[in-house]
Amino acid sequence: MENPQNPNQINIELTEDIAEGVYANLAVISHSTSEFVIDFIKIMPGMPKAKVKSRVVLTPQHAKRLLKAIADNIRKYEQLHGEIIDPSQHNDIPPTHFFGGPPTQA
Numbered sequence: 347m348e349n350p351q352n353p354n355q356i357n358i359e360l361t362e363d364i365a366e367g368v369y370a371n372l373a374v375i376s377h378s379t380s381e382f383v384i385d386f387i388k389i390m391p392g393m394p395k396a397k398v399k400s401r402v403v404l405t406p407q408h409a410k411r412l413l414k415a416i417a418d419n420i421r422k423y424e425q426l427h428g429e430i431i432d433p434s435q436h437n438d439i440p441p442t443h444f445f446g447g448p449p450t451q452a
Contacts, residue, residue: 368399382409 370386377383382404389396404412424430 370399372396377406377409381405 372387374385384402385398386400
């Protein structure tokens with residue numbers, strides 16, 4: 347006899363193009379009464395223009411769940427790898443350090 351599938355289990359498909367991911371080093375978050383919008387942006391040092399690479403729209407309930415899930419994962423990461431440096435709390439570290447080098451010139 348076959349084991350019945352868990353009714354709470356979700357079959358999630360991940361296509362190759364989505365599995366590659368998108369690099370972003372800035373997020374802009376806005377909200378209305380019914381949704382949160384997170385724009386993931388790639389900004390390069392010294393460049394006057396940045397591009398939104400991906401947008402995620404969430405209900406307020408899902409946004410709060412995401413916040414809790416990210417906080418939990420950061421806690422687990424820091425337990426294994428040490429504290430993540432927050433550049434806004436370290437005025438002695440130059441901003442270029444977090445972008446991997448000096449500003450580019452076009």
